[in-house]
Amino acid sequence: MFLVVRDEDIKKGLTTDKYFIWTEKILREKRVNPYVVAEFTASRWGIFSGLNDVLRLMEGINVDIYAMPEGTLFFPHEPVMVVTGHYLDFARFETAMLGFICHSSGVSTKAFRAKLAAGDKRVLSFGTRRQHPAIAAMIERAAWIGGVDGVSNVAAEKYLGIESVGTMPHALIISFGDQVAAWRAYDEVVDESVPRTMLVDTYCDEKSEAIRAVENVERVDAVRLDTPSSRRGNIRKIIEEIRWELDIRGRRDVRIVLSGGLDIEDILSLRDVVDAFGVGTSIAGAGPIDFSMDIVERNGEFCAKRGKRSGMKQVYRDWETLEDEVRLFSQDGPEGKEPLLEKVMEGGRILKETDLNFARDLALRQMEIIRRIGRAEEFVRDEV
16 A cells, blocks of 8 residues: 555565676576675764664575674674575675665664763654655664663564653644644543643743643643744743743742754753754654675685675674774684674574663663763764
């Protein structure tokens, strides 16, 4: 019904680049099929995700795969994933494997930066409406791994087991034609476990609507500002006015939620006056991590194209400092550092899949280490 490539076609390798089809034809006719080691690296840092889809893709194909756990912080030129096997067994799947990890890791990395920037304030993923609905679960999964505190798309409940979160749209208020009536209806109808976050910028200025909300609705837990850029003005002053008016009315308990075109700089500049950020396009539409796949061994011999280092490698980490060291896989590891790449597939059989919450906890643990060692600003501003 929708223009979406079917699972079975991805599994067959139909989502490949044409030159892999020509490569297969040439190698088969010339009877060339080396046993290779292919590694996946990027020239920047990020949070690795998308591995589970790679494993499902390659299940039943005679390859071995080694990978960092999803949620792992990786640094430039470190292999995050390694595939070993006869080249013709997986040549046409390079495009799909890259697509899975490039896209997902890009979202996870931006979510990680947003949460790191927000400190102890909440960050919510609001952006699946900016992407094709077929990948809504993938977007929310990647954002969750990156460390967001909640996701808005209901598909996350079915596909990920994550309870979705939300407030109310302008459409609800416009349907009633009256803010107070809409707020009261929300408070009366929606399940009591859901926070009462009232949208306060539909018809009037945000301050006056926030005051009307707390004075006319029995339960108000938060107010949300989703002001368009054409009307936003000095949003910090607006938020400070709202905070003042709520506080003097004895409503210091009412939180302020901000959404609408937010990015890292907005979070940094407003985290002292905002309690939660609804971040949409910035996370869901994050640029992909530009991973590449490169053959580094052929039939047991070192080989690599220009700009790449030959040999199958392992990455070792000092978890106190997040300092990594890359060595040949066949070498002994340095004392005091742990290997990051682990075998997750053998002969096409999946050995280990990702536990979603473990991946998220890993990302958050690394976030705390970054803060402790004083490198938060560096990662937030993407200057690693």
